Amino acid sequence: MGMLVKGLWQEEDQIIQSGVFVRPASIYAQEIPTEVIQGLIREPGRYHLIASGSCQWSHRAVILRHLMKLQDYIPLHLAHGPRLEGYAINGGADWQIPGSQKIPLSRDGIRIKHLHQLYSHSVPDYTGRVTVPLLWDSWQQKIISNESAMIMQAFDATSAFLIPAGVDYSFFPAKLESEMKELDQRIYHRLGNGVYRAGFAQSQEAYDVAIDDVFSELDELENHLRENRFLFGDIITASDWKLFTTLVRFDSVYYHLHRCTKQRLIDYPSLWSYSRELYSWPVIFSSVDFSMIRDASYKNDTSHNPTGIIPVAPAADWLAPHNREKLSSAMIMTRSGEKIPLSLLFRI
Numbered sequence: 001m002g003m004l005v006k007g008l009w010q011e012e013d014q015i016i017q018s019g020v021f022v023r024p025a026s027i028y029a030q031e032i033p034t035e036v037i038q039g040l041i042r043e044p045g046r047y048h049l050i051a052s053g054s055c056q057w058s059h060r061a062v063i064l065r066h067l068m069k070l071q072d073y074i075p076l077h078l079a080h081g082p083r084l085e086g087y088a089i090n091g092g093a094d095w096q097i098p099g100s101q102k103i104p105l106s107r108d109g110i111r112i113k114h115l116h117q118l119y120s121h122s123v124p125d126y127t128g129r130v131t132v133p134l135l136w137d138s139w140q141q142k143i144i145s146n147e148s149a150m151i152m153q154a155f156d157a158t159s160a161f162l163i164p165a166g167v168d169y170s171f172f173p174a175k176l177e178s179e180m181k182e183l184d185q186r187i188y189h190r191l192g193n194g195v196y197r198a199g200f201a202q203s204q205e206a207y208d209v210a211i212d213d214v215f216s217e218l219d220e221l222e223n224h225l226r227e228n229r230f231l232f233g234d235i236i237t238a239s240d241w242k243l244f245t246t247l248v249r250f251d252s253v254y255y256h257l258h259r260c261t262k263q264r265l266i267d268y269p270s271l272w273s274y275s276r277e278l279y280s281w282p283v284i285f286s287s288v289d290f291s292m293i294r295d296a297s298y299k300n301d302t303s304h305n306p307t308g309i310i311p312v313a314p315a316a317d318w319l320a321p322h323n324r325e326k327l328s329s330a331m332i333m334t335r336s337g338e339k340i341p342l343s344l345l346f347r348i
């Protein structure tokens, strides 16, 4: 896939170790400071989100931007196009680095084509992977974070300053913090990253271990969601959105391209109705582009799909009634831990 070494792009990388896919830690993975969170609201247009429509980690950040109603505050740029040197930032055409026209002697701004050029513009001797999503500070011309979980949390925390819809709701309620952390880690290891470990495995053993994790996690979630409307009962949290971005891609990409072929999402009745409920929210529905997900995944994963042929989409009725309201009401928490009906805030 390629990476930057001391600011220079190189095609070799080190993500496979003894046949096992090892996802490197993000370089800017620290918690996002409060001044930046306040800045997201108080300085509209200063911070930009750069994401990809196909990537589950990007999708998490894009979803939180919608749910916290930040579209007018944080411009979104979708990296897409042929991956010649990693991600193209604007379909392979020139793209002006936001804010670069303010750099002295650069009135026309700095124009780039590849995401790695944004990384090395931010840190000239950057060594590491060049990943989406990332949060860009257009005033300081630097990357603030390239870790989706931290970006989600920062977007969520803006409700302490902005109070969209007059209620300081949160998808990371303090009351559930430690339980969410534990659950998110388990799901990330076994399922979210498990589908990548299965897809990129270069030995039978590594593949078998990953597949076992993926499907035992799906079994466990299926049991849980049979009786619980969301992962935390009647309360929706960011853990649901993290899980959703993996599930929504499962049958379209991971099932076939990553060889997760034991069962499809639609073979799990509760996981499938749960996914349909989350998909049915108008703001979420508009954030899912199945053909972009499939095209980008199948065209760019040339090691699994050297011909670039995009297989036909699996038949699945994502708009069929989910009937999850029979399980419980649907609630959300405020920052202080009070439960309020979701329908007061969102069209669901």
Ligand SMILES: N[C@@H](CCC(=O)N[C@@H](CS)C(=O)NCC(=O)O)C(=O)O
Binding pocket: 001, 002, 026, 054, 055, 056, 057, 058, 086, 129, 130, 131, 132, 133, 146, 147, 148, 149
């Ligand atoms: N830990 C990161 C992972 C992001 C990530 O791996 N993104 C993929 C796209 S789905 C990427 O940019 N891959 C390019 C690469 O690793 O070279 C996060 O959750 O934000």
